[in-house]
Amino acid sequence: MLILRGNTLAEIARRNRQEIIKAGLSRRDLFKLGLITSGGYLVAKKGLSARASYADDNETCSSPPTRAFIELLPTPRDGTMPIQTPVTLNPTPTAAPNTAAGEGRTIAHQAFTTFPPKKFYGVTQKAGQVSVSPDLPLQTLWGYAVGTPSMNNPISVPGPLYVARYGEPILVRNFNQLPTNNGGFGKPSVTTHLHNGHTPSESDGNPIDFFEIGHFYDQHYPNVLAGFSTQPFAPTGDINEAMSTLWYHDHRVDFTSQNVYKGLAGFYLLFDQFDTGDEGTGFHLPSFPKFDIPMMFADKCFDRRTGLLFFDLFNLDGILGDKFTVNGKIQPVLHVSPRRYRFRWLDAGPSRFYQFFLTDLNHLSAHNLFWQISTGGNLLPKPIQVESIRLSVAERADVIVDFAPFAGRTLYIENRLQQTDGRGAMDHVILGAGRGNLVLQIVVDGPTVADNSVNPATGPQFYSLPSTSVTDPTVKPRVKRTFVFSDSDGGWQINERFFDGNHPRFTVQENSAEQWTLINDGGDWEHPIHIHLEEFQTLSINGRPPAASPLVTIGRQDVLRLEADAQATLFIRFRDFQGKYPMHCHNTIHEDHAMMLRFDVGPLGDTKQSP
Amino acid sequence: MIRDRYFPNLVLTTHEGRRVRFYDDLIKDRIVTINFMYTQCEDGRCPLTMANLVRVQKLLKDRVGRDIFMYSFTLTPDHDTPSVLKKYATAYGVGPGWTFLTGKPGDMERLRRKLGFAWANPIKDAKKASHTGNLRYGNEPLQLWSACPAMSRPEWIVESMSWLEGPKVDRAS
Numbered sequence: 001m002l003i004l005r006g007n008t009l010a011e012i013a014r015r016n017r018q019e020i021i022k023a024g025l026s027r028r029d030l031f032k033l034g035l036i037t038s039g040g041y042l043v044a045k046k047g048l049s050a051r052a053s054y055a056d057d058n059e060t061c062s063s064p065p066t067r068a069f070i071e072l073l074p075t076p077r078d079g080t081m082p083i084q085t086p087v088t089l090n091p092t093p094t095a096a097p098n099t100a101a102g103e104g105r106t107i108a109h110q111a112f113t114t115f116p117p118k119k120f121y122g123v124t125q126k127a128g129q130v131s132v133s134p135d136l137p138l139q140t141l142w143g144y145a146v147g148t149p150s151m152n153n154p155i156s157v158p159g160p161l162y163v164a165r166y167g168e169p170i171l172v173r174n175f176n177q178l179p180t181n182n183g184g185f186g187k188p189s190v191t192t193h194l195h196n197g198h199t200p201s202e203s204d205g206n207p208i209d210f211f212e213i214g215h216f217y218d219q220h221y222p223n224v225l226a227g228f229s230t231q232p233f234a235p236t237g238d239i240n241e242a243m244s245t246l247w248y249h250d251h252r253v254d255f256t257s258q259n260v261y262k263g264l265a266g267f268y269l270l271f272d273q274f275d276t277g278d279e280g281t282g283f284h285l286p287s288f289p290k291f292d293i294p295m296m297f298a299d300k301c302f303d304r305r306t307g308l309l310f311f312d313l314f315n316l317d318g319i320l321g322d323k324f325t326v327n328g329k330i331q332p333v334l335h336v337s338p339r340r341y342r343f344r345w346l347d348a349g350p351s352r353f354y355q356f357f358l359t360d361l362n363h364l365s366a367h368n369l370f371w372q373i374s375t376g377g378n379l380l381p382k383p384i385q386v387e388s389i390r391l392s393v394a395e396r397a398d399v400i401v402d403f404a405p406f407a408g409r410t411l412y413i414e415n416r417l418q419q420t421d422g423r424g425a426m427d428h429v430i431l432g433a434g435r436g437n438l439v440l441q442i443v444v445d446g447p448t449v450a451d452n453s454v455n456p457a458t459g460p461q462f463y464s465l466p467s468t469s470v471t472d473p474t475v476k477p478r479v480k481r482t483f484v485f486s487d488s489d490g491g492w493q494i495n496e497r498f499f500d501g502n503h504p505r506f507t508v509q510e511n512s513a514e515q516w517t518l519i520n521d522g523g524d525w526e527h528p529i530h531i532h533l534e535e536f537q538t539l540s541i542n543g544r545p546p547a548a549s550p551l552v553t554i555g556r557q558d559v560l561r562l563e564a565d566a567q568a569t570l571f572i573r574f575r576d577f578q579g580k581y582p583m584h585c586h587n588t589i590h591e592d593h594a595m596m597l598r599f600d601v602g603p604l605g606d607t608k609q610s611p
Numbered sequence: 612m613i614r615d616r617y618f619p620n621l622v623l624t625t626h627e628g629r630r631v632r633f634y635d636d637l638i639k640d641r642i643v644t645i646n647f648m649y650t651q652c653e654d655g656r657c658p659l660t661m662a663n664l665v666r667v668q669k670l671l672k673d674r675v676g677r678d679i680f681m682y683s684f685t686l687t688p689d690h691d692t693p694s695v696l697k698k699y700a701t702a703y704g705v706g707p708g709w710t711f712l713t714g715k716p717g718d719m720e721r722l723r724r725k726l727g728f729a730w731a732n733p734i735k736d737a738k739k740a741s742h743t744g745n746l747r748y749g750n751e752p753l754q755l756w757s758a759c760p761a762m763s764r765p766e767w768i769v770e771s772m773s774w775l776e777g778p779k780v781d782r783a784s
Binding site: 180181182183184185187189254255258303306312313314315316317421422423488489490491493498499500501502503524592593594 | 612613617656725726727728729730731732735740741742743744745746747753754755756757758759760761762763764766767770771774
């Protein structure tokens with residue numbers, strides 16, 4: 001019953017939609033029937049979806065049935081999520097673009113001599129056959145393969161995991177070997193963004209720095225702490241800016257949603273002397289990869305007739321799938337031992353908001369608590385005990401779950417946040433335990449093993465939060481800017497303007513701090529807003545300081561969940577590197593429809609307050 | 612699959628009174644732009660959008676009608692007959708290669724939804740002007756489809772169109 005429920009709901013929703021369309025109900029009729037809220041959207045009732053207005057059967061997602069919880073979750077622990085390994089690159093990478101050899105980069109590396117790469121990697125983007133479920137045909141996806149094209153490795157979705165360390169700069173030679181025939185969606189012209197990386201502009205994967213089939217692009221990741229170029233943190237940078245869980249994904253302007261949906265995404269983990277990956281040292285966080293497992297959540301839709309991955313090309317609201325993949329498999333299983341684990345959760349989109357709970361189907365009234373140790377993939381000052389975590393697209397959260405009390409039992413990671421269309425989860429309806437989407441089954445049947453990881457209940461301290469204008473009155477933002485995110489009937493706007501990759505809206509002064517206020521001008525949409533180069537801290541949301549409970553909004557983040565009618569003020573620094581960077585909505589459909597702006601970081605900044 | 616899902620082969624009439632089939636005559640093997648409009652649009656942005664697209668056409672020069680085809684579909688086919696559309700196009704200085712289309716009301720509504728000029732919010736969806744701001748662009752044989760706001764800077768729209776032509780050179784930025 002569990003397995004079929006999703007499809008049954010979709011069928012009910014489809015019938016409901018048809019009834020409403022046939023009845024030709026007016027807004028007042030819908031109001032009377034209690035089917036519409038004052039905000040204007042349809043209330044989900046027995047599966048009724050707000051996409052009623054779309055009318056066309058074939059535009060609703062109703063994937064074929066698939067059995068749940070029969071395939072294993074791919075993990076670096078089991079070798080089923082490949083880990084990147086260094087290679088020798090020929091020709092040798094150079095600071096200047098090697099155009100003659102076919103490099104697509106057009107700008108010289110700005111930090112190549114300051115942080116000479118110590119390790120060199122190759123990654124090849126190409127098409128490949130991938131299984132997402134034994135009940136669906138093999139899918140032709142686009143992915144990243146370990147190494148250079150001549151190594152001829154298979155792709156994986158998610159792509160290979162990078163295990164990086166602070167103080168160890170790397171260079172990735174990124175090859176585009178994608179096919180011209182896209183199989184229906186996707187643009188074989190790519191730019192790979194290292195999400196949350198403190199990265200020089202030319203290696204950041206800017207949306208307009210794409211390169212074409214047959215070419216490569218050298219990306220230099222210094223793996224350096226922010227603040228290294230100025231006092232008081234020169235020359236090493238501020239340890240309190242250390243990041244842990246990053247990811248990489250395609251960022252091709254206007255085609256990001258299609259390309260990421262097609263498979264172009266993976267994890268990038270950063271370790272240092274505190275977050276070591278060894279539970280015997282540093283902060284004593286569960287050891288990688290045995291007890292440290294990244295999880296990429298992505299909802300997908302498959303064609304009812306062919307069983308092949310379907311992307312709704314002509315959707316403007318945002319796209320929801322009815323199949324929930326974790327690390328590329330639909331509803332997989334993870335076996336664990338009765339001890340503490342670190343999970344790194346990532347919402348890879350394209351448009352879904354999740355709120356994850358730990359559910360025991362035999363004890364539905366239980367509140368299964370766990371520990372959140374990061375927001376935005378950056379460690380919090382100390383662990384916070386939570387019952388659930390809400391994530392919007394591109395947000396990461398690291399958690400520690402102690403499975404010792406659950407020995408011999410089966411748990412589920414369950415999404416209980418109701419969302420009926422791609423605009424957001426505006427009403428924040430939390431479904432009852434066991435009534436949401438069971439995305440991952442966790443069976444606590446592994447052998448009892450030693451646990452030398454820190455017990456979060458003992459209150460270990462991680463990094464302190466860097467100062468802001470609120471915590472330190474001597475820290476003054478150079479400029480206060482305001483950005484209004486709105487819907488303009490055919491694209492999304494920031495400050496009533498659309499994206500134009502050739503023109504920066506404003507210039508930030510390098511090594512300065514700014515205060516930005518982000519405003520969602522309506523109740524009909526939610527926007528996960530992502531800012532490149534450095535993470536921010538939230539100073540206030542809707543007039544209140546960020547919270548540690550029940551949802552954690554404190555910490556260092558690179559995605560601000562701008563919920564319906566919300567207003568948030570952020571403190572953010574722009575240090576160490578110059579060049580162009582974007583701010584954009586990470587609902588990738590909105591991003592591809594112009595909810596993005598370009599800003600530049602340069603020696604002289606401007607003071608535009610509403611750019 | 613894209614054709615089955617999005618491009619019904621409906622019979623439409625151009626502003627010059629020619630009967631055409633949507634897929635066979637307008638979309639197949641072509642690079643196209645698609646937008647929706649109506650001549651009696653009361654929203655102040657409609658004339659600005661039209662003027663913007665006229666600038667796009669001018670920037671694309673004689674490529675429009677040769678390897679790029681621009682299409683505007685009416686949201687009010689009862690009013691926007693071929694002759695009304697022709698007057699409208701003439702008034703805005705629309706050049707050759709840009710075709711305005713009307714048809715049976717049910718067909719035009721079906722086309723609008725098929726092409727995704729539609730919103731999940733039924734109140735918003737019911738407003739005709741809410742469907743006039745989007746410009747879809749695509750290359751049918753390469754299955755490349757995206758969209759941009761019709762009020763984007765004309766130069767940026769033209770640059771976006773250049774991405775449809777298959778593998779070429781890397782972008783200098």
